[in-house]
Amino acid sequence: DIGNYERFLNTNIYKVNYMTTGRVYLSVIERERNLGYHGQCVQVVPHIPEEVNNRIKQAAEKSDADIMVVEIGGTVGEYENLLFLEAARYLRLENPGDVLFVMVSYLPIPSKLGEMKTKPTQHAVRSLNAAGIQPDFIVARASVPIDEPRRKKIAIHCNISHEDVIAAPDIESIYEVPLNFEKDNLGDRLLKKFGLESRTTDLVDWQTMFDKRTNATKRVKIGIVGKYFETGDFTLTDSYISVIEAVKHGAAANDCKAELHWLSAEEVEKEGVEMLKNYDGLIVPQGWGSRGSEGKIKAIQFARENKIPYFGLCYGMQMAVIEFARNVLGWADANTEEANSNTTHPVIHIMSGQKELLKTKGYGGTIRLGGWPCQIKPETRLAAAYGAVTKVSERHRHRYEFNNEYREQMEAKGLIISGTSPDGAIVEAIEIKDHPFFVGTQFHPEYISRPLDPHPLFVAFVKACCVLSQ
Template sequence: MTRFIFVTGGVVSSLGKGLSAAALGALLQARGFKVRLRKLDPYLNVDPGTMSPTQHGEVYVTDDGAETDLDLGHYERFTGVASRRSDNVTSGRIYSTVIARERHGDYLGATVQVIPHVTDAIKEFVTADLHGEDFLICEVGGTVGDIESLPFLEAIRQLGNELGPERSMFVHLTLVPWIPSAGELKTKPTQHSVKELQGVGIRPDILLCRCDRPISPESRRKIALFCNLRPEAVIPALDVDTIYQVPIAYHEQGFDTEVCRHFKLEAKEPALANWHHVVNRVREPESNVQIAVVGKYTALLDSYKSLAEALTHGGIANNAKVKLNWIDSEIFEREDAVYHLEDVNGILVPGGFGERGSEGKIAAARFARERKVPYFGICFGMQMAVIEAARHLAGIEKAGSTEFGPCADPVVGLMTEWVKGNQVERRTSNSDLGGTMRLGAYDCNLAEGSQVADIYGKRHISERHRHRYEVNINYKDRLEQVGLRFSGMSPDGVLPEIVEIPEHPWFIGVQFHPELKSKPFDPHPLFTSFIHAALEQSRLV
C-alpha cells in the first residue's frame, strides 16, 4: 500500500522544496521504506528541453530519455533511486494529453474542463507506474497562489480526500524571515501562506519553516496556533553549510518522526552514518584543488547543478575540497586564456548549445593540452577539444561544427541516424527541437588498454546522452595519427563516445553526461579520477 506525501511551497520560490523532498525520501529510505519521488511542474512547456538554461537551470536526463526538471537530480543523488519519464510532468504535457484525448473522441462529446478532465489526468500521472513503493513523495512546483499551479493543487486536494489521512499527507514549505530593523523573526508570511493553501481546500499536516537562524519555541507555538497544528509539526528548516547536511538536520528536528507518527508507523531509527561521513569529508578535507569550469551559462549556476555536485563527489572520494572557478568562455575570445587559467589545477568544459562562446572553449582546450593541465570535456566540451586537435595538431585549419553553419571541414556534424534499442532513429535539420536529440542511456565499448577502461575498470559502460551533433567518424584516422585516441565507441562502431590523449597526464572528452549518474555515496569514476589528476597537478606546481 503506497502512501502519498505532497510537498508544496509558499511565500517565495527557491526555498528548497526539491531538497526537502529528497531529504525526506532519504530519511524514510534509511528507516527501511521503499520510496519514489515525483515532480509536478506548472509551466506550459511540454518539458524543459527547449528552455534556456539561464531561465530554468539544467535539464536533467533520465535513463529512459526524458528531459526533466533539475530537482529529479536531487532525488536520484539523495536516494539512489533512478528517475523515470513517469516522475516529472508539466502543465504542457497534461494539457497535450487532454487535448489529444478530446480529438480522439475519448470524452464522448463531453465539455472538456479543468475539473474533472485536467485534474483526472494529473491524478492518473501521480498514481501511475508504481511498483510496491511504501511512499510516493510528490513535489508541486511553483508557489501557492500562482495561477498556473491551481489545477495541480486541486488534483492533490482531491487525491488527499480520496485516499484519506491513512494514505496521504501534506507538507508545506514556507519562509520565516528575520527582519533586522525589528530584531525579530516574523511568522506572518507563513500564516498567510497557510491561509492561501487552506483557501484551495488543503490543510498542511507538517510545516517546514525556512530560516537563517533558530526559531524559538514561542515562535513555533505561535505558528502552530495560527495554522491549526501541533508545535511538533512545525519543523525548522535552517540554513546549512552543505546540502548533504539537510537529511541530518531534518531528522534532528523530528521531520521523519512526525511523518511516521502521522501514518501510525513503527519504524527503526534511520541509519545516517553515511551522511555523517559525507558531511565530515565536505567540512574537513585534507587538501584543496582549483578547477576552472569554462562554460557559457555561468550567469545562472543552476545551469550546471549536477556538474557542480559531481565535482564535489569527486572531491569527497579524494578527501579534497574542490574550489570552482566559473569562467564565461566568451572571455577567451577577447583575452588570452593564460590570464584566467594559469593557476588552476584542472579545466572542465561542460555541455552547451550554439556558437556563442565556442571559440573560448576551444582556447581553453588548447591551453589544457599544451600546458599539460588535466582537461575534462563533456558533450560540447569534447567536440570543442576535437576541433582544437584537428586545427592545431592535424592541420585542418577550417575544422568546425555544422551546428554553427556550413563549414569546409565538418569535424562535428548533425546526427541524422542512430540506433536506439531495436529501432533506428532518424532526424533532419528541419526536425522539431523538442525531444529530438539523442536522449537517455546508450551503451559504449571502451578500447582495451585505454585510460578510460582503466578508470571504469571494465570494457562496456552505459551513460546518459543529450545531444544532436556528433564527432564525424570520417576524421577518426587523421586525428588518431596525431595523438588523439578514440577510446570509446558506440557498439556499432559508428559514433565516437570518448576521446583521450595518451601522452597527456589527463585529457579526456566524453560525448555523454557522466555528472547525471554521480552520487555522494557513489561518485562517478571519471570525476573521481579527474579530481585525483588535478590534485597530482597541484602538487607539481
C-alpha cells in the same frame, strides 16, 4: 530537482515521475479526441486534476514505492500550480489516511530589524487553506534555525502542532539536509501520521560521506568554462548543477574539497587565457550554439598545452576534438557544423537522420536522448577509471557527433578514441596520451553520479587535479 532526487535516493527517476501542465492538458485533449471519455463533457475540473492524480499513481506503481513524494513547484497562490493543488486536494479527499501535506515556507529576517518574521508563512497557509488544503507539516526555511517562540506562533496561527514545524536553516552543503531534518524527528513524525511503525534510521553511510566532505583539508581549484551562468549582476550556478555536484562527489572520494570558479567562455574569447592560470583543472560542460565556442577552444588548448587536467562533457568533448584538429593537425578552420556550416573541416557534424528534422524544424524530443551503451577501449584512461567494466550505459543529450571521416587522420596524430557505441559507429569518448588527464565524453557522466556512488570519471579527474595541486 529531478537530479537532486536521483542523487539523494541513489536511483534513476524516469519520465513517468515528471509532469508539466502542458503535458497533462495534451494527454486529456488527445484522450477526448480518441473518445476515451466516451462522449462525456470534458472540463478543466475535474478531468485535469484527475489526469494529474492518475500520473502520480502510475509513477508509484512503476517504482513499487511504499511512500511517494510529490513536489509541487512554485509559490502558493500563483496561477501555474493551481490545478496541481486542486489535484492534491482531490487525492487527500479520496485517500484521507494516505496523503500528507508538507509546506516549505521562507521566514525572512530583515537586516534592519534582526527579527525572524512569521507573517509571510501565516499568509501562505491561508492561501493554501483557500485551495482546500491544510498543511500537516511546515518546513521553516530561514538563515538560522527557527526558535521556540516562533515555532509556537506558527503552530497557533497555522493550526498545526508546534512539533510539526521543522527547522531548515541555511547550511554549507545540501547533503546536510536529511541530517538536519532528523534532529526534529521528521521521519518518525511522518510515519506516525501515516499510521506506520517507527523504523530505525540508518544514515551511517550518509553521515560518513558528509563528514569526509566537511573535514577534508586538501583543496583543489577547478574552473568551469561555460556561458549559461551569467544573469545580470548575478551568477546562476544551478545551470550546471549536475556537473557541480558530480565534482563534489569526486572530491569527497579523494578526501578533498573542490573550489569551483565560474569562467565566462565569452570573456576568455575576448581577453585571452591569462585568467585560466593557477587552476588545478578545467571543465567545459554541455552547451549549444556558437556563442562562446571560441573561448572554450582557447581554454582547451591552454589545458592541453600546459598539461592541466581537462574534462570535456558532451559539447566539451566536441570542442576538444576541434581544438585538436586546429592546433595539432593544422586545420585552421576546423569546426562543428553547429557553429559554422561552411567549414571545410567539419570534424563535428550533425548525426544521421537529424538533418531532415532540422529542415522541418522538428526540434522537440528528437535529439539522441537517454541511456546508450559505450564500449570501452582497453588500456586507456577511460578503462582505468571504470576498472574491470568493459561496457557501460551512460546518458546522452546531443544532436551532433564526431565525424568519422576524420577519425583515421586524427588517431594517427595521437587522438585516442577510448569509447564508442558497440558497433563502433559513434565516438563516445576521446583522450590524449602524455597528459595528466585529458578526457572528453559525448555522454553525460554527471547525470548518474551520486554522493554515495560517485562517477568514476569524476573521481579520476579530481584525483589528477589533486596531484597537480600538491
